[in-house]
Amino acid sequence: MAVFKSSTSHTITGEEKENSDAGLRKNKGGKDFDRAHQYILDSIDRAEPDLPVDLKTLRRRIDRKIVLLMFCCFTLQFVDKVLLNYAAVMGMNKQLGLIGNNFSNAASAFFVAYLIAEIPNAFILQKVAAPKWLGANVILWGIATGCTAAANNYHSLLACRIFLGVFEAAIAPSLMLMSSQWYTKSEQAPRFGLWFCGLGAGQIIGSLVSYIFQQVKHQAIAGWQIMFIVLGAVTISIGVVAFLVLPNSPIEARFLSEAEKLALLKHVSVNRTGMENKNIKLWQLLEGLLDPQLWLMTILTILISISSGVITTYSATLIRNFGFSSPTSALLNMPSGLVSIAYSLLTGYGVRHTSYRWAWIVLCCASGVIGGGLMSFLPSHNRAGLLAGMYLVNAITATLAIIYQWTASNVAGQTKRVASMALIAGSFGVGNIVGPQTFQTKDAPQYIPAKIVVLATQAGGGVFAALLFLYYLWANKRKDSTAIGLEVAESENDSDPGLWENLTDKENRLFRYVY
Numbered sequence: 295m296a297v298f299k300s301s302t303s304h305t306i307t308g309e310e311k312e313n314s315d316a317g318l319r320k321n322k323g324g325k326d327f328d329r330a331h332q333y334i335l336d337s338i339d340r341a342e343p344d345l346p347v348d349l350k351t352l353r354r355r356i357d358r359k360i361v362l363l364m365f366c367c368f369t370l371q372f373v374d375k376v377l378l379n380y381a382a383v384m385g386m387n388k389q390l391g392l393i394g395n396n397f398s399n400a401a402s403a404f405f406v407a408y409l410i411a412e413i414p415n416a417f418i419l420q421k422v423a424a425p426k427w428l429g430a431n432v433i434l435w436g437i438a439t440g441c442t443a444a445a446n447n448y449h450s451l452l453a454c455r456i457f458l459g460v461f462e463a464a465i466a467p468s469l470m471l472m473s474s475q476w477y478t479k480s481e482q483a484p485r486f487g488l489w490f491c492g493l494g495a496g497q498i499i500g501s502l503v504s505y506i507f508q509q510v511k512h513q514a515i516a517g518w519q520i521m522f523i524v525l526g527a528v529t530i531s532i533g534v535v536a537f538l539v540l541p542n543s544p545i546e547a548r549f550l551s552e553a554e555k556l557a558l559l560k561h562v563s564v565n566r567t568g569m570e571n572k573n574i575k576l577w578q579l580l581e582g583l584l585d586p587q588l589w590l591m592t593i594l595t596i597l598i599s600i601s602s603g604v605i606t607t608y609s610a611t612l613i614r615n616f617g618f619s620s621p622t623s624a625l626l627n628m629p630s631g632l633v634s635i636a637y638s639l640l641t642g643y644g645v646r647h648t649s650y651r652w653a654w655i656v657l658c659c660a661s662g663v664i665g666g667g668l669m670s671f672l673p674s675h676n677r678a679g680l681l682a683g684m685y686l687v688n689a690i691t692a693t694l695a696i697i698y699q700w701t702a703s704n705v706a707g708q709t710k711r712v713a714s715m716a717l718i719a720g721s722f723g724v725g726n727i728v729g730p731q732t733f734q735t736k737d738a739p740q741y742i743p744a745k746i747v748v749l750a751t752q753a754g755g756g757v758f759a760a761l762l763f764l765y766y767l768w769a770n771k772r773k774d775s776t777a778i779g780l781e782v783a784e785s786e787n788d789s790d791p792g793l794w795e796n797l798t799d800k801e802n803r804l805f806r807y808v809y
Contacts, residue, residue, distance in 0.1 A: 328708075329570040330559045331794030333545050337556055347557035352550075356476050356558075357485070359549055363536050364469050364489040367432055370529045371465045372496030373503070374439040374458065375404065377525060380504035381518040383610050383620040389516060394735060396448045400455050401730040407459030409723035415467055416716035420708060421572055428468035429537025433530050435461035440526025443519040459723075466698065466719035471712065474702040475543055475569050478562055479808055480646055482699050487642020490695035494638060497609075497631030497688075504610070504624040543570055563793040566805045571708040571796045578710035581798055586765060587704060587807070588714055592721045594655075594758040595697055599725020600751040601662060601690045604732065604744055605630070612669075612684060615739040616677050626681065630688045637661070637692035651700050652763035652809055654693075659756035661689035666749030670742060690752055693759075694722065704766070704807045707798030725751075766809040773803060 378386075378401060387397055418427060438457040445451040473485055503525065507517040541547040544558050562569070582588055609630060614623040641654045668683025697718065705714040732744035799805045 327571075328568040328794040328796060329543075330545065330563070330568070334556065334559060334794075337552065345551075345553035347554050349557065349561055352554055352558060353477070353481065355549065357488075359547075360472070360476060360540065361485055361488050363532075363540055364472065365492045365495075366532050367428060367465065367536055368469065368489050368492030369496045369499065370432070370492075370525075370532055371435070371462050372493045373500045374435060374525060374529055375462060376496070376500055377439065377442070377503075377522060378404075378455070379610050380500055380624060381521065383614055383623055384504065384508055384518040384521075385516060386518045389518075390445060390447055390451055392448055392451075398730045398733055400448070400451050402727045403452050404455045404459035404462075405723040405726040407456040408463045409720045409727065411460045411463035412467070412716040412720035412723065415463055415719075416713040417574065419464075419467055419471060419716070420574055420712045423542035424468040424471045425540035425542055426537060427464055428472070429533055429535075429540065431461045431464035431468075432533030432536055434533075436526050436529030436531075436533055438526075439529055440523050443515075443522040443526075463719065463723070466722065467712065467715040470698050470702045470715045470719075472540075473699070474565065474567060476558070476562070479565055479703040480649070482702060483645035483651075483696075484639075484642035486695045486699040486702075487638045487645075487692070490642075490692070490698075491635045491638045493691055493694075494631040494634030494636075494688075497634060498628045499631075501610075501624045501628040501631070505621055508621050508624065545570075565703070566793055566797075566799075566802055567702070567706045567711060568708050568794065568796060573708070573796065575707070575709045575796070578707045578798055579713055581707070581800060582705075582710040582713050582717070585710075585800070587762065587769070588717060590758055590762050590765060591697065591701060591714075591718060594755055594762065595694070595718050595721035596725040596728075597751045597755040597758065598659075598690055598693050598697070599722045600729045600732075601666075601687065601748045601755075602694065602726070602729070604729040604748050605684075605687055605691075609684065612741070613681070615741075616674075616680050618677075629685050633685050633688040634691045637689045638695055641692045641696055645696065645699070649808060651696050652759040655696055655759035656756040658689045658693045658696075659752045659759070662687050662752035663749055663756075665689070666745060666752055670745040670749055674740065687748060687752075690755070693755065700762075700808070705799055706802060706805055708796055710798050763809045766807040770806050773806065776803060 378397075382397060386392075392400075435458050438454055438461060442451065442454040442458075445454055469489060470486075473482055473489070477485055503521060507521040507524075510517040510520055512520070541549075544550065544555055544562075547555065550558070559569070609627050610620075610623050613626050614620060618626060637658055641658065644654050645651055665683045665686025665688075668679055669687065670683075672679045672683065674680075698715075701714055701718050702711075705711045729747075732747045733741050734743075737743055795802075797805075799807070
């Protein structure tokens with residue numbers, strides 16, 4: 295008797311598999327099933343042999359093959375995005391003749407383009423494999439990064455930032471979609487946290503890169519220009535690797551055997567969110583527009599992103615205004631990345647083992663509020679306290695990884711799902727448009743109004759996380775009351791058509807929200 299091994303104590307026996315396979319045959323045709331469902335059916339027709347698969351070992355191999363590259367892509371998207379921040383303290387503003395709010399406008403232009411580009415992303419990602427779309431866009435934004443070195447005035451800088459925003463818009467929805475294909479809901483949390491550590495790593499790398507290139511003195515080309523060229527080349531290289539190496543889905547993964555593919559598909563089927571379905575259903579878009587959870591999640595993301603937008607764009611400038619030189623400011627920005635990494639790992643591990651996503655968001659928001667308070671109200675001569683506040687505010691960045699994973703876990707129906715991921719990514723853009731605009735030249739050098747905005751929005755984020763928790767409690771109780779006679783158990787088997795049918799989270803009566 296063959297056994298599919300799991301990391302839990304439950305095993306799937308050959309007899310259970312036969313019963314499941316019989317059920318799958320009954321579900322052929324007539325309904326809109328996921329591609330994974332068809333793959334399982336075809337394996338039955340091919341009479342694939344039962345072979346033991348250790349899912350724990352399999353997960354580790356997937357982590358090495360998939361998550362590492364996702365981490366690299368996310369690191370580079372952050373570094374390339376915030377190079378503008380470092381270039382500002384390296385003399386770019388003076389060289390390009392930026393005046394007034396030109397720098398703030400250039401920072402915001404990236405996110406305006408980012409926001410607009412999420413609209414086509416919502417449709418493209420249902421038709422094009424996420425890894426291929428991601429790889430192509432990494433290459434393109436690498437080109438845009440390198441071209442920034444050629445900017446010679448405000449308008450050419452603006453054009454480069456717009457193109458960068460258009461291409462980087464693919465990163466969040468692509469990684470969200472990819473992560474949810476390979477892992478169950480609880481397994482996703484630490485993986486989202488791992489690739490999201492790229493943000494913290496990007497802060498550290500960006501600070502080091504800025505410091506190094508500030509030491510470069512050349513008559514023909516400025517240090518900040520060399521920085522853009524080098525980082526652009528590195529990004530293009532990683533984009534090519536991602537395009538060629540990342541498999542389109544578990545079904546097409548060359549490093550998995552047929553038995554491993556089947557075991558993985560049946561393992562992740564409990565998500566009830568599907569894996570791949572290219573049929574666009576407009577009514578799912580309408581349901582998404584009317585779904586309270588997505589409105590709450592959107593507001594939460596905007597509030598959080600206002601704070602992260604302020605920190606990522608102006609961190610080096612704020613530290614310099616504490617009274618440090620430009621090279622020292624770059625180095626002092628590095629601990630911000632360590633705080634971001636620490637909170638990303640902590641929350642990823644916490645969600646994996648305790649769930650309670652809302653509570654982990656509240657924890658990060660509370661840390662951010664303390665940091666915002668220190669930044670806003672400490673006297674200017676207390677540089678140690680001001681730096682501590684700056685570092686603590688970075689705890690807020692980890693909440694975005696939780697929000698991304700929360701969205702991937704709680705939205706089903708492929709069209710609604712992809713659109714919701716683009717919506718949340720677009721909401722990140724909205725927050726980052728608003729954030730830099732709170733920094734007005736008239737408020738320099740302390741920028742007290744902007745710092746108070748950071749404090750207020752982080753507090754608001756904690757409130758909306760709690761509201762989402764209450765909404766999901768209510769929604770699950772409502773589903774329980776209408777699902778009498780239906781089995782909602784951890785021991786679901788893969789013969790249940792609801793596991794792979796293209797149903798939304800509201801249509802599927804056995805779907806339950808996580809919180």
